[in-house]
Amino acid sequence: MSSDNQSGSLQTTIKNAIATVQFGHPASNSFPKTLLKRLTAEIHSLSSNETISIIVLQSEGSKVFCSGASFDELLAVENEEQGREFFSGFAHLLNAMRSCSKIIIGRVQGKAVGGGVGIIAACDYAFGTPESAVKLSELAIGIGPFVIEPAVSRKIGKMAMAEMTLAAHEWKTADWALQNGLFSKVCHADELDAAVESFAQKLSSYNPEALSEMKKIIWEGTENWESLLFERAAITGKLVLSDFTKNALMQFKKQ
Numbered sequence: 001m002s003s004d005n006q007s008g009s010l011q012t013t014i015k016n017a018i019a020t021v022q023f024g025h026p027a028s029n030s031f032p033k034t035l036l037k038r039l040t041a042e043i044h045s046l047s048s049n050e051t052i053s054i055i056v057l058q059s060e061g062s063k064v065f066c067s068g069a070s071f072d073e074l075l076a077v078e079n080e081e082q083g084r085e086f087f088s089g090f091a092h093l094l095n096a097m098r099s100c101s102k103i104i105i106g107r108v109q110g111k112a113v114g115g116g117v118g119i120i121a122a123c124d125y126a127f128g129t130p131e132s133a134v135k136l137s138e139l140a141i142g143i144g145p146f147v148i149e150p151a152v153s154r155k156i157g158k159m160a161m162a163e164m165t166l167a168a169h170e171w172k173t174a175d176w177a178l179q180n181g182l183f184s185k186v187c188h189a190d191e192l193d194a195a196v197e198s199f200a201q202k203l204s205s206y207n208p209e210a211l212s213e214m215k216k217i218i219w220e221g222t223e224n225w226e227s228l229l230f231e232r233a234a235i236t237g238k239l240v241l242s243d244f245t246k247n248a249l250m251q252f253k254k255q
Contacts, residue, residue, distance in 0.1 A: 007034040094148065095229060144236065
């Protein structure tokens with residue numbers, strides 16, 4: 001299936017038990033709430049699709065995997081309820097990826113910021129390239145990576161999570177992300193597609209029931225995310241209303 005409009009694009013292709021889901025947005029593959037909802041719905045749909053066993057999640061272009069939340073929509077938030085609703089979009093997506101019955105492979109061809117880092121962390125196995133630097137810039141705009149924190153901390157640990165969060169101005173290299181567990185493998189850009197395809201094909205040849213059971217084991221202990229992530233969304237939704245954040249977002253937009 002595919003869908004394209006000014007709120008972004010989403011396309012899914014299925015071949016040999018592998019579903020490749022590609023998202024995109026003109027603003028550095030950022031996520032307005034409509035695109036978040038569409039991707040979340042697609043993950044739920046594929047979870048119950050018995051013809052596939054593997055999902056490859058990727059984005060358009062070559063330079064940026066995902067730049068996180070839409071700045072335009074963040075600036076448009078007028079009250080706490082709107083803020084909570086917006087950040088709940090990421091909560092719904094991470095929970096959909098967590099509870100999905102299929103193994104999700106992330107193909108990360110470029111940089112990732114904020115929510116994009118959370119999406120990588122919610123993948124079961126992620127490939128990066130030397131260009132796949134990552135950053136959590138939320139503190140620099142007056143909020144924090146509260147919704148995605150459980151997913152990121154689960155992958156890289158609390159100390160590395162704190163290091164990324166407090167150094168909100170600093171890009172972490174793909175090698176750093178690999179060493180800390182965010183990436184499972186890093187390969188040259190011209191080898192990325194072949195590496196992802198080869199790994200996905202190998203996984204798809206395994207017993208689908210065994211893969212599904214393994215998925216459950218991988219995510220054991222995260223059941224409280226059904227409430228935790230939405231509690232975090234409410235915190236962020238309140239902070240985004242501050243003058244500090246509004247001014248910081250305006251400055252980021254001018255860059």
